[in-house]
Amino acid sequence: MKVYINGRFLTQSVTGVQRYAREVVKAFDKLIGTGYIDSTKYSFYILTPNKSISEFQLNNIKIKQVGRFEGHLWEQIELPFYVKGEMLLNLCNAGPGLKKQQITVIHDTAVFANSRNFSFIFRNWYKAMLSAQAKFSKKIVTVSEFSRGEISKYLKHGKEKIKVIYEGNEHITFGEEATNYIENKGLDKKPYILAVSSLNPNKNFSAIVKAMTYLESNDFNIVIAGGTDPKVFSQDGIDLPDNVIHLGYVSDSELKALYRGAFCFVYPSFYEGFGLPPLEAMTVGCPIILSNRASLPEVGGKAVLYCDPDKPKDIADEIQKLLSDRNLRNDLVEKGLEQASKFSWENCAKELFNSIND
Known part of the structure; x- marks a missing residue:
């Protein structure tokens, strides 16, 4: 089974969700190395836009640069083409809006709860994108019980369909x-x-x-x-x-x-x-x-x-x-x-x- 990871985070500055993605991927890499993830059954790949990416050392997960676009255009138009029929893991809220064979980690719904803190274009784009993610993704994962309630409230997604997985601290x-x-x-x-x-x-x-x-x-x-x-x-x-x-x-x-x-x-x-x-x-x-x-x-x-x-x-x-x-x-x-x-x-x-x- 091929598992693709949306690697757009490697083209971005490291803030909260990018930190999450980097640490989760490093942990995946170690789990493959220890045999917890059977490398004869699962192959992990990070796909990124074909532009400069931050240095990221992995032993068991390959990083591939694909496409000609970047940013949201790459994520919405090109990324789905390269992962067609395969599992995609989105770790930073965003992902292709209409793909079903994907798991998306939605960290919060701040664009709904605190919309005044975001620009008009940003908040409305993210509202539409998160709504699509909640509707089409195979599974939604979030990082707290609080966020599970917020996702259910604003995205009309049943709580029982949202999995809570807490973050970690080995990086510190x-x-x-x-x-x-x-x-x-x-x-x-x-x-x-x-x-x-x-x-x-x-x-x-x-x-x-x-x-x-x-x-x-x-x-x-x-x-x-x-x-x-x-x-x-x-x-x-x-x-x-x-x-x-x-x-x-x-x-x-x-x-x-x-x-x-x-x-x-x-x-x-x-x-x-x-x-x-x-x-x-x-x-x-x-x-x-x-x-x-x-x-x-x-x-x-x-x-x-x-x-x-x-x-x-x-x-x-x-x-x-x-x-x-x-x-x-x-x-x-x-x-x-x-x-x-x-x-x-x-x-x-x-x-x-x-x-x-x-």
């Missing part, structure tokens, strides 16, 4: 750590609270900045990892305190060091299909203050402190609890490590593979 567990990064950036002078910024209003970074005004002490720094320029918040009338350090883009190894060195990680997002950053933080022993919305309680379980993302003072109160109680912080570290052990890219890939034959 076994990935390299930039051991001197904290010292080189001067972040070892004071304890710091870590946040991941984003231009997407859904990430709700401005609530963290507002929360800082409620804290009793400023004997710590707030470190922002991500590409957002803090000046973008000036339009909301938010003044960044002097103890905010903006790092800009950070690599995976630098992010791992930031998680490990942080006093805590704050993630007050309004809407997440899964929420990989909190899982990454827990995996390396960083205590978390997490939004109580969407899928995030599924990820955090009983191992985190929860906040109302609409109330900056509530975020501040949870930070204050950690600042005032070292035992609580240590307890969250232990519980976080236990909670993180429940997630695995290997298990994710095994369940996805089993879905092919269900």
